[in-house]
Every structure is written in structure tokens, then in C-alpha cells.
Amino acid sequence: MYNKCKISIKERLEKGNDIIILPGVYDALTAKIAEDVGFETAFQTGYGTSASLLGMPDFGFLNAGETLENAKRIINSVNIPILVDIDTGYGNPLNVWKIVKDLVRIGAKGIFLEDQVWPKRCGHMAGKTVIPKEDYILKLQAAIDARENNEFIIVARTDSLAQFGVEEAIERGKEYKRIGADVIFIEAPKTIDEMELISKEIKAPLLANMIEEGITPNLTADQLRKMGFRMVVFPLSALYSATFAIKQTLQTLKKTGTTKELKNKMITFQEFNDLVNLSVYHKLEKKYSS
DSSP states (O other): OOTTOSSOHHHHHHSSSOOEEEEEEOSHHHHHHHHHTTOSOEEEOHHHHIIIIISOOSSSOOOHHHHHHHHHHHHHHOSSOEEEEOTTOSSSHHHHHHHHHHHHHHTOOEEEEEOBOSSOOOTTSSOOOBOOHHHHHHHHHHHHHHSOSTTSEEEEEEOHHHHHOHHHHHHHHHHHHHHTOSEEEEOOOOSHHHHHHHHHHOOSOEEEEOOTTSSSOOOOHHHHHHHTOSEEEEOSHHHHHHHHHHHHHHHHHHHHSOOGGGGGGSOOHHHHHHHTTHHHHHHHHHHTOO
């Protein structure tokens, strides 16, 4: 499995100075599209999972079972590594331990684990609070103990910048790295100066989060690489693009009773069948026909 990824995520983090771009996917279809266009890994977004499964915001409504079931479908649909957003771990350190064990079993290649108070909210929303550092460290240690091998990537996320400022966020990042996190994610810095300070102070692989019209300056992957970041996630780009296109199509259909004028903005019947590998199943059908 994962034959399309020439080297592991861990190896990429340890070697060279490139940056790993993680598109956010929220279902099997978006994962297949990410793989089809050439991404070597992807990120299961909690925000997108909540929106697509529940039609609800990233506001603490998603539970562990829903996250795990979505991960199963996504992982089974592609041959690239998937990192999964598990929010705060959905409970105490034992809950974190269990969901990591479950994710390892179904083939996930990593997690994002954050230090917000539950119920959490999107990192670019107002009103976030974080748990004491010592409590998060217990969750982080549980995740480390549960992962079984070092190829499973643990991204430690802190949302403390919004509540306590960048200095506290940096201190938490340093401590989370010391405990054993593979990647440090300081969520929602507001300026390039803050991003540069984070990169300067934390000696660990760093992840940046690029949300269109979010709090953090929207930089390119190359700009972030030059700044010292090793991973970047674009968690909502596919979700927002799909929502825009679907809404435009349905508005046109409602208004005109047809979608003919939008044909050039749609994938074709044959192209879609190719994307979902219809020919493979035709061959299987023939193989098992009497």
C-alpha cells in the first residue's frame, strides 16, 4: 500500500528542506481527486468532516466514531497516506489512546491532536480556550504510546496563541516537541512577524495552516518553506470550491430548469467514471460472470 509515495512522511521530514503540502479532504471522492492530481499525501479535515457528514460547523459536534468511520472510507479509497484530524481526542488520554489504536489498525499514517478545551471550535474562530499544558501532555503521551511505530506522524497543535499570546504558544510547542511530537503546529498566528518568530524559536518540523480569508496571512508553500516550515495544510480549499460550484449549479437549475449553460464547468460522464475506476469493476464483473 502507499506505493505512490516514494519515501515516507517521516523520511521527508528528516531529509532535505522541502515542504509537504497537505490538501484537506473530507470524503472518499475528494481523497481520490487529491490522489488523481498527484498529491502524495492528504489530510482528513475535521471542519470538512463535520460539514459534509452533519451539515454543521466545526464547533465540537463531531464525535470519535464519526471521525473514525470517515477515515475508514477515505483510507480505503486511495493509495496515499492519510493524516487524520482527531480534534482534542474526544475525551481523556485513554480516549486518545483508543482512537490512535483504531486509526493505526485501519491504515492511517498520522494524526493532528490539539490542546483546546472540549467542545472545541475551528482554530480561526473567536472564543477558543486551551487546557493546561500538563493535561495535554498526558494526551500526547497516550498518542505516542498507542501509535506502534515511528512512521505514524503525530502533529501536536496548540491554540494557546489566541488566549495567551505567541510566547506561551512557542513554549508549548517546544515542550510538545520534547515529549515526542513529530511536527509542531502553532495555530492562527496573525502576522508574518509572528510566523517568523515561531520558526526561529522552535527547533522542530513546523506546520502552517492556510485558510482562505482566515486569521493567518495566506502564503504560498514556497514562501512558507523559505520561512522554515516543513508542512502546510490547505484544509478547506476543496470544501469551499466544491460548495461554491454546487451552489452555483443548483441555483442555475432552480432558476432556469436546466444546467446546459454550465456544461463546460462540469467533469464529463466518462471522466468521472474514469476517476472512480469504473473500468476496473467492469473487468471484475466479467471475471465473475458465468
